[in-house]
Amino acid sequence: MQYPDILHHGAVTGVTGSCHQLLMDEQHSLLVDCGLFQGAETSAEGRAGADRLDIDFDISTLKALVLTHVHMDHVGRLPYLLAAGYKGPIICSQPSAQLLPLVLEDAFQFTFGRNAQLLQKYLKLIQQRVMPLPFRTWHSLIDTPDLQARIRLQRAGHILGSAYIECDVRYPKRGEQKRVVFSGDLGATHTPLLPAQKSPWKADILVLESTYGDRLHEDRRTRKQRLKAIIEQALADNGTVLIPAFSIGRTQELLYELEEIIHHATNPPRSRLSSPLPLAGEGLGERAKTAPHQMTGEGPRFSSPLPPAGEGPGVRETTASKKTPEDSPELHWPALPIILDSPLATRFTRAYRDLQHFWDAEAQKRIKVGRKPLGFEQLLTVEPRRPPAHGAPSGQHRPPRHRDCG
Incomplete structure (x- = not known):
């Protein structure tokens, strides 16, 4: 066999179950992620994801497990790796080291039930094995006359703590060196809260995720305006907006953007309030789009998130029907x-707050001026249901209440 070589134990025929083994020689290997197969996806052997929990590959040469981030399709089989006898370090970024126990605690309760003793045993074992690494810092894994290997974590911009992995493998006696890069999950540019990622400057072997490789995503820089327009339309219709979102990553991005919308609605720029004329760089048409009610006396205009059938791409503007104050x-x-409305998302949001020194520069500026991007006044959280007190109705719901999450 020619080294280095890579064995893929997941995320090959699907997008979940990420697990890749870098074989460096006959006695040394590195595992990148150990994720859960989810949904209807199957393993390479064709078994259903729900039944694909055991570790059926040789782990005797594993010297380290490196985690790109803490989503379940990248860490969900970690308990089974430990049960299979893995005793090496679990290497990840500093934010991931703090988020990992929260993710696995929730997952363990589904896997092992409510056995608190077993849960604490596994969490303690994982915390003992976790080795947090700072970004952009080389860490030596192996240093022998025949093999030298080191790794470095770089920001991937997917969720807080996410990283892509650079692995330098050197064979001194052969005079050969290879750099292997594992992308993990990559985030888009302009992701709220996260510092911008930078591409690796070289790679001899690249293992690249391609979950959305066949899609063109909308520009994130205009997402806030679309979100605001949709919510305003719902409010004008006396409606409610329900937004399903992953409890870690997407939820915090949404809260960050909602806080920004509320902040600007509460503190509009003075220049726009005081000047009836177009600002520098604005044409009359653009000014009319941003404030049509000031110039024409019409009601507010809203943007439809999708064009109607038969129209080309882009945003269609419609004028909201006029309603009396009693109607709207x-x-x-x-x-x-x-x-x-998720106790788990509330826990992750609080963890994001505790890790705010890893936020990007823009988020840091908001904190310095007294804003709370993940704990603003309008944010309400729903507490987990507890067993009812003696004599209380069993179906009674706990009302949402304010919780300082940021």
Whole structure:
């Protein structure tokens, strides 16, 4: 066999179950991620994901497990790796080291039930094995006369703590060296809260995720405006907006953007309030789009998120039907309740707050001026249901309440 070589134990015929083994020689290998197969996806052997939990590959040469990030399709089989006898370090970024126990605690409860003793045993074992590494810092794994190997974590921009892995493998006696890069999951540019990622400057072997390789995503820089327009349309219709979102990553991005919308609605720029004329760089048409009610006396205009059938791509503008004050209450962003209806998402949001020194520069600026991007006044959280008190109705729900998450 020619080294280095790579064995893929997941995320080959599908997008979940990420698990890649870098074989460096007959006695040394490195495992990148150990994820869970999810949904209807199957393993390479064709078994259903729900039954694909055991570790059926040789781990005797494993010297380290490196995690790109803490989503379940990248860490979900970690308990089974430990049960199979793995005793090496679990290497990840510093934010991932703090988020990992929260992710696995929730997963363990589904896997092992409510056995608190077993749960604490596994969590303690994982915390003992976790080795957090700072970004952009080389860490030596192997240093022998025949083999030298080191790794470095670089920001991937997917969720807080996500990284792509650079592995330098050197064979001194052969005079050969290879750099192998594992991308993990890569985030888009302009992701809220996360510092911008930078591409690796070289790679001899690249293992690249391609979950959305056949799609063109919309520009994230305009997502906030689309979100605002959709919510305003719903409020004008006396409606409610329900947004399904992953509890870690997507939820915090949404809260960050909602706080920004509310902040600007509460504190509009003075220049736009005081000047009836177009600002520098704005044409009259653009000014009319941003404030049509000031110039024409019409009601507010909203953007439809999707063009109607038969129309080309782009955003279609429609004029909201006029309603009397009795029919439609005034749109008042500062009083709009934002309900985070997930105890798990609340825990992750609090963890994001504790890791705010890993946020990007823009988020840091907001904190310095007293804003709370993940714990603003309008944010309400739903507490987990507890067993009812003696004599209380068993079906009673706990109302949402304010929780400082940021």
